[in-house]
Amino acid sequence: MSINELHSRILSANFYPFKPGQAVGPRWPYVHIFIYITEGSGHIKIGEETWEAEKGDLYYIAPGAAHVFTAKQDDPMVHASVYVDLISPSTPKLKGDTQLNVHDISKYDLSLCASKVDFTDGFTIPVHTRVPRNAVWLEPFFSVIETYFDLSLGNDLLLRSYFESFLVRYLQYTLKPQNTFYDLRIAKMIEWLGEAEASNANVTEWARRLGISTAYLYELFRKQTGTSPQIYLLQCKLDKAKAFLRETNMPVTEIAFKLGFSSLHYFARQFSKYVQESATQYRQRFRGFE
Secondary structure, three states, X not given: OOHHHOOOEEEEEEEEEOOOOOEEEEEEEOOEEEEEEEXXXXXXXXXXEEEEEEOOEEEEEOOOOOEEEEEXXXXXXXXXXXXXXXXXXXXXXXXXXXXXXXOOHHHOOHHHOOOOOOOOOOOOOOOEEEOOOOOHHHHHHHHHHHHOOOOOOOHHHHHXXXXXXXXXXXXXXXXXXXXXXXXXXXXXXXXXXXXXXXXXXXXXXXXXXXXXXXXXXXXXXXXXXXXXXXXXXXXXXXXXXXXXXXXOOOOHHHHHHHOOOOXXXXXXXXXXXXXXXXXXXXXXXXXXXX
16 A cells, blocks of 8 residues: 555544553554653563663554563653554444444454554655654644544544654654754753753853854754754653652742742643643552552
């Protein structure tokens, strides 16, 4: 099949936060699964190969491929998952059907399995890809999840458009030579961002200290990290907030102001967007298993 002949049908899409140390599987899927690790870490076994799964990893699981997930005890992973039939409607499943996987291979029904895809364009879907921070082509993947439970008119068509936009651009990305750009000045700036708890994104000052223009700093920083200094700093702060929530009894309000957030409301909104759960829920996931 050519990539231009691709048709898709979304069968499920959600975020799944693992509990500390939780193991799931082995499972055998009826459909194609795309999983992006939004948070935490663990192990993922697909077939006979095992990966150290970390935030920023994207995995593809083909129909019928046995797989096992195991979350780390101290930093359990969160999956953003999309289940899809890539040659719609090759598998007879309805939206909301929870039997997308089986846990007993003896009960696996091949008649319900989606067709596997062999592209004639000379490429395959990679099983594992390390995604650069803030990759633009990943945005429609999250749009699938955010839109999945919306029952508005034409929603299935919208889901298809989001997913196919993601998949085509993802495959285009995997076929390009990987970015090897590295600049010591930006590496130093990244070190500053990681060390300071309440730094402000004063790009003009950083540019002055590095001896370059503000516009050129933005260009170099985006080449090396895939995002802007402001967004990178925000992500650094939120990663530190996660550590405080896991490892201390510091109140959420104190954490927010210690890290330089202008208000508790702004911190809460950014944390929930970044981690896919509230700061309180994130802490309770750990405290419930102490």
